[in-house]
């Protein structure tokens with residue numbers, strides 16, 4: 632099966648700024664792929680190369696097997712893009728904007744109206760169909776950008792920070808909408824600053840930093856790279872650290888805090904059962920156990936911290 636996105640050694644320079652510095656990535660068809668990275672990491676440049684808004688300085692980029700420059704039309708027709716910026720024609724009612732867009736991508740006029748209505752209903756702003764873009768609320772504008780991306784029925788939907796500045800309700804609505812699309816076969820490429828969003832939605836995430844891929848991984852695998860904290864509370868508070876064999880190799884630190892045992896370990900969820908068994912066998916009476924997982928956010932901050940990024944050029 633051809634990958635939805637296949638990138639090899641992609642480079643982009645703007646004058647003396649290197650925005651993409653040899654990015655290689657493969658996004659499988661049907662996946663929900665997250666692109667994370669701090670401001671200026673190169674995420675928007677990456678997307679702009681895919682949709683033909685920016686010319687690459689080197690390397691290869693293909694969408695469903697079509698080169699984004701030499702096969703521009705074929706590649707572009709497969710993509711729906713909801714950009715970060717509101718770049719919408721402000722003088723026409725939004726339904727007409729959608730009809731024009733569909734027509735531009737070769738959809739006949741009779742179908743274009745139907746398609747426009749369908750996507751406006753899908754994103755929940757059909758009743759605003761005769762309104763101009765400028766007169767929509769901020770949240771409706773975000774919904775409209777997604778409708779515009781969907782009007783051509785794309786196989787690859789690219790969402791550049793779709794939930795920036797939207798309220799919790801709308802964020803959840805948008806999550807439901809894009810999860811449905813993905814379940815029905817649309818490949819999704821999502822950039823976001825909300826790590827929780829990536830954690831919740833994505834099958835796989837790539838972390839970009841300084842124009843390079845720091846890592847590609849599932850959110851779970853990434854979290855496994857962080858340190859979890861296991862806190863054990865006893866009927867009688869303890870004063871000193873017991874001798875422990877559990878989690879050999881995974882345990883990073885063992886301390887006593889306020890009479891409780893605190894164990895820092897990678898994959899704490901796996902260490903905890905052995906720990907409980909061992910303490911129990913040694914006669915400790917446990918009344919509470921808490922395992923707090925490291926967050927993807929902590930791992931992300933650690934990996935993209937200036938100078939401490941581990942560049943492994945791709946898959947772990």
Ligand SMILES: Nc1ncnc2c1ncn2[C@@H]1O[C@H](COP(=O)(O)OP(=O)(O)OP(=O)(O)O)[C@@H](O)[C@H]1O
Nearest residue numbers: 645648649650668669670671672673674675676677
């Ligand atoms: N048209 C341009 N001309 C010059 N430099 C640019 C241009 N577009 C982007 N850059 C630079 O390229 C680098 C990558 O920018 P890009 O917008 O791709 O990052 P990003 O990861 O999308 O950031 P953000 O999260 O802030 O949107 C930055 O240093 C930026 O200043």
